[in-house]
Amino acid sequence: MSPIVKRKGERFTLPSKWLLFILTIVCSALMLFTFATDVFDKPLGTIVGYVLVPFEKGIGAAGGWFSGRKDELSQIRTLIKENQDLKEQVARLTEENTLLQQDKYELNKLRQLFELDEQYEEYHKVGARIISRDSGNWYAAFVIDKGTNDGIREDMNVIAGGGLVGRISAVGPNWARVTAIISDNANVSGMTLATEDNLIVSGSLKGMNEGVIYFSKLVDSKEAVQAGDKIVTSDISDKFLPGILIGYVLTITPDNNNLTKSGTLIPAVDFEHLSEVLIITDQKQLMEEK
C-alpha cells in the first residue's frame, strides 16, 4: 500500500485521519440528534431489525427447543406424580370455582347496588418472547420479538409473573427494547400498597448483583411501613399504570434528614430467568386522553 508505487486496481483510499474526523462528526451529530429527536431511530431501527431479528428469533427458538428437551427428560418422572396431584386439585378447584362464581354474581349485584365502578378494567396484554439481551455489562435491557407491527409503542409497561419488569424504551417494526426496572438508568414512582405512601424505586447495578432494588424518598411519618410490605406502581407515575406489583420491602432505614426513609426491596419478578413477558397495551397517557 505504498503511496509511491501505485499498482493497477488499487483504489483511492481516504487517509485514516480524515475518516476518523468525518465519522467522529457523524457520531456526535447522531448523538445530538437522537438526544433531542428520534429522526434516526426509526430508519436505523427498521434496517437493523430486518437484518438481525430473524436470526435472533431463530436462535431464541433453537435455544428454547434445546432447553425444552432437557427439561422434558428431567421432568417426566415428576410430571407423572404432579399429574395425579393436579387432577385432584382440578376436582377441588372446580368445586371452589362454582362457589366463587356464585360469590362473584353476588358481588356484582352488590357493586351495582353501591354504584361502585371498578377502578380500572383489566388491562389488555400481549405476550412476547425475549430474543436478545444487552451485551454490555452496565445496564439491564433486553429485546423482544414484537414491535410496532404488533401494536407495541414506546413507554408501554412490561410485566411477567404478576410483577413489573420495565417499560418499552425503544421500538422498531419487529422488535422492541425493554429497559428493566433493575437497570441503573431506571426510576419508578411507587407506593406502599397498605399505607399508600409514595416512594422512588431506583434500579442500580449494585442492587442488580445483590438481587434487590433500592428505594428512597419514602415519607413514612407514622412508622407504618414494615419489611414484607407490598410496593406497587403509584398513581402519580406518568409512565407506569397504577397498582402493578413491583416487589416486597426487605430492609428500611431512616435517612439522615430524618424526614424520609430508604431501603431495599425484593423484586416480584425473577429477572435472572426471564424468557417471556407480557406487554400491557394500555398506556397511561392514552387512557387519560379518552
Next chain:
Amino acid sequence: MLSFLLTFVLIIILFLLQTAVFPGVLPLHVLPNLLIIVTASHGFMKGENTGIVVGFVCGLLYDVFFGEVIGFHALLYLYVGFINGKFSRVFYPEDIKLPLALITVSDLTYGLLCYIFLFLVWGKLDFPYYFVHVILPEMIITLVATLIFYPVILKLHEALRIRQRKREY
C-alpha cells in the same frame, strides 16, 4: 470485496453470539465483549481505516438495540479501532502476545470510558465497586474469549488472503 463480506459476516455472527446466545448459555453475570475483539483485531490486522469502519459498525449495531443515544458506542468503538490500527505496523500474525495485550487494554479502556460517561456523570462515585464487579471481570472474560475467537478471526482472514493471492497468479 470478499474480505469486506467476511468482516461483515463476522460482526453479525459475533453480535448474535454476544446478545442472543451467550446470555442464555453462559451462567455468568458478566459477559465477554466480543465486539471489542472483532473491532480491535481488525484494527491491528488490517490497519486504521478498517478498524475505524468496523468499530463504527459494531458500535452502531449496539447503539440501535441497546444504546440510550445513538452514536455513543459507535464513537467509542471507532476510536478503539483507530488506536488498534496504529499497531498494525508492528503486528505479526505469528505473535499472539500483542493481540492479547491490545484487546485486553482496549476492553479496559472501554470499560473505564463507559463508567465515566454513563455513571460518573450521574454522580455515581463508587468507582472501586464498578471496577471490581464489572470492568475487571469483563476484562478477564474478554481475555479468555480472545483466546478462543481471535485465532478463528485470524485464520479466516489468512485463508482468504492466501486464496486471493493464488487467484492473482
